[in-house]
Each structure stands twice: as structure tokens, then as C-alpha cells.
Amino acid sequence: MGILPIPAKLFFEDFSSDLITYEIFNSQEQTGVFQGIENSDESGRHIGFLVEDKPNIQIGNTITTQDKLNKYTVKNVEYERFAGKPELLKAYY
Secondary structure, three states: OEEOOOOHHHHHHHOHHHOEEEEEEEOOEEEEEEEEEEEEEOOEEEEEEEHHHOOOOOOOOEEEEOOOOOEEEOOEEEEEEEOOEEEEEEEEO
């Protein structure tokens, strides 16, 4: 778990041009559609989602771009906090 220097929502607003709409699948069933940002850190490549959007993402889920050109399998899930509250879900692939 990490600590964000700014609220996650502000981070998403600052990088709004980098937001991509992703579809989340558990097996073959779609469980949600959320905006996220691809990034990497010391733990690897991930897609960040706002916790306030309530993404139910778990290890083993599949994340695809809406155009289906990119497909990722979730290998780990971590949360970043701001002011002690989880704000960013990071789905590592």
C-alpha cells in the first residue's frame, strides 16, 4: 500500500487526456466499465482506477480496452491512500 501525494480524483483530472475506458470481466461475464490510467511503479505495470467508482477487480479478472485491442490479466491488486483513505485501486498485470 502506498500513499498518494494528492487526491486520486485530482490526479485523474490532471491526466484526463490519458484516461481510457476499460471493461472488467470475471471469467466471461462483464462486471463493470470504468475509466483508468495505465502506469508503472516499483511493483510493475498497472491500471489505476478510482476507488469511489467502486471497481470490483480481483486477481484473475480480465481487463480489456473497449475496442478489445488490449487485454490484461490481473495478477495483483493494491490500494493507494490519501489522508488515510483508499482512493486508487491499482490492478497489476
